[in-house]
Amino acid sequence: LGEPHPAGRRLTDVQKCVRTGDIDAVGDSCHLTFFEMLGDWSLGDYFKKEAITWSFEFLTQHLGFSPDQLSVTVFEGEAGIPRDDESIAIWKSLGIPEARIHALPKEDNWWGPAGTTGPCGPDTEMFIDNGQPACGPACRPGCRCGKYIEIWNDVFMQYNKTAEGTYEPLKQHNVDTGMGVERTICMMNGCATVFETELFAPLMAQIRSLSTARPDEESAVRAERIIADHMRTSVFILGDPKGGVKPGNVGANYVLRRLIRRSVRYAKLLGIAPGYTRALAEIVIDNYKHVYPELEKNRETVIGELTAEEERFEKTLAAGQREFDKVAGALKQNGQTTLSGRTAFKLYDTYGFPLEFTEELAAEQGLAVDRAGYEEAFKKHQELSKQGDATFKGGLADNTVATTRLHTATHLLHKALQMVLGPHAQQKGSNITPERLRFDFSHPEKMTPEQLKQVEEIVNDAIRRNLVVTMETMTIEEAKARGATALFAAKYGEQVKVYAAGDFSMEVCGGPHATATGELGGFKIQKEESSSAGVRRIKAVITAK
Template sequence: MTPDQIIDMFLDHYRRRGHRDAPESSLIPPPGDPVLFTTSGMHPLTPYLAGRPHPAGRRLVDVQRCLRTTDLDEVGDATHLTVFDMLGSWSLGDYGIATSVRWGHELLTEGFGVDPVRLHATVFGGDDQVGPDETAWATWTDLGVPVEATGAENWWSNGPTGPCGPDSEIFVWTGEGPPTGTPTGDDRWVEVWNHVQMRYHRHDDGRLTALPMSNIDTGMGLERLEMVLRGARSVFEGDGLRPWVDAVRDRWPLEGPDLRIVVDHLRSAVVVLGDGVRPGNTGRGYVLRRLVRRALTVLWRDDPERGLTELPLDPYADTLRRFRQPAGAQPLRAVLADEERRFRGLLRRGRPLVDRLRARGPLTEPDYRWLHDTHGLPRDLVDGLLAGAG
């Protein structure tokens, strides 16, 4: 199935069960929100999960573009992305986890055609404040899906404080032959969907108090689901990443983690630019700058003459369409080209500084701090491009 077909089937499944469309939000949270970017489908709905009535009702569904800086260091493997589409459904004080689990199982098996034998669930096993999630466990067991109980892995929160609760994660077997083992012991079990019972608010002192109503919040990454449905080994084989993979490979001999980092970071940078962020030294601008410069660091490691203007506009336009952004491809490529010029200038200024320090011996922690704090040279840049120069 194509990503567009997956989205249509997901939305239709919940619309037929009384869910209304929740409007998609920008990657940029509203003023006053302490988070730099929208990190999940539930993020824009936080006031409604806390009890405010939603104008569209108590059952909602949407597709939301998300960015997670916490995954930056994991990007380069087969399944993690910085920017991705999240398919989400919500019950605001309406139905409970048993209904959510059953509807999710129905969509995966009857809608998307996943063999039920390839499914495995995990549930919250309890801690010193909240008991085990017996309802989710019993529901999965009744559906014939094996269950593994865990601890903190099955407790969802959007930060150290705020709405939280036990979750039930759905995994699909991606290995050869019959499924074996459990999700915590075999990485061939790939998580595709999370069903959260948003029932509590965690306070600064760690206390949990009940929210005004018990909610359900589900989230499923589009690109990862597409990978599973295709029987692929990597999200980078999907339609949303393929234009970037092909464009990068056509120009430069990159493979493995290097290829995936460059593809992910450039695609993510385009989506961030599409929501109005521009490169800078702080906040969202710094995250964008880090994405672009990390991609360039990988590209220039073997050939410093490589340039982003060598890439065609097609992947830019494809990404903007898929993430429902009206920005033009040409102006965004011009922004990246300007950021590349700035980065080249930083390298020219930084190389003599690093060479002088290296002449005294290996770089020390105070050296790295001085290069970063005084001259804006981050450690990954120094290690990746400058320390090995000359």
């Protein structure tokens, strides 16, 4: 709000951007979940006349677009905020006819504020007409038919939204512009889609070489584009120098998991064999490492996380798909159009299907999903939980040192199971005595000897690292934001205890626990068996020091 920027009043930059708000549109000619954004800012320096004039000049004189290809949109105004007549007048002075200047509402041509209050203002967006016929009388810039491709956006931050909901003029006017590299390259090279540019060509070629099936041309092309986009985005998320985002169930971790799992699903449609994520990740890294060296630096981490998540979902995808197909078939046979929330939750809880994933499958079958019912089922699942204080009272036989150490072992086991099997491997119950632990978890099939060995090795590695076990008190919302496993929040009060074993695991729990994982000595699984439908049981012991 008027404070000077250390770099000056005129700034330029290129930013890596991840946006999944339009994820359902990916597969068309231009929508992407990751893109590089060219930006420049004026902080109290030039404003609309200069910004629009220079935008027009750059597009027509430097990038070579014909002025006849250009259409623009501006803010049409609403109660309390006038129409952006200034921008309209500037575009007209540059030779853009009124027929190609479209005044649109706030949802199309307004930015901000970032929160409920703060700087905001109208924008003007620039579109290139690719020459294809209009889809109808209402076809205009912003239409989904693909005739108009947005190439640049000038945002004019000239208002401050107050807590009362009014808009006051800012003392300092700022400009924030954004131009997508991929779309610009696409338009400059005369490509029909961004996926035909040099940025995607190697990826698309590899996907086609790996494909062994082609359901129909339109579906196959869309699947190829989704896989290419989602793999590229996932590589950049995992390779980010700040790190910290891994496939998971909360926040950015959940976004990443959804991207990878959606890609796996479309790879199946094209008959692509498991293990494809490694090959595609290598291409993305090699294509961008000269610009973003962090991708090369984090190559092993990126590929390791991608392949691990692919393998986790591979284990449950087929079974989950069969379950969905069975339910969808029964619904259609009986003339019903809505998949119950309870079924959607089962697909999430047992097979690791994100809710949006199930909604996409349902939409393809002409079905809706009962979101409210899903939330209700999730809440009921929370209320039935024995986690935290309830687990301590009912799951631990006593408060001895041996039992306490075994309790810590269940946390390490829980984390290891999710690493090997996937996020659906969630605790369903436990019983701990001084001699052994018994741990029930959701999983649709018997674990293989290889999986059991891998789980054992992961737990023992955490023990060998002698990780310090810490406890913090916080709200359940704070715990979730930190990435803690807290599936049964309804059992807790306003403040909860969060136990973390170093950087390995973090759970909301009532305790008690060992002070460090090294106290456990060693971990050995004695038996893995069925507990009930969709629930497996592990019995294990430790060889404490």
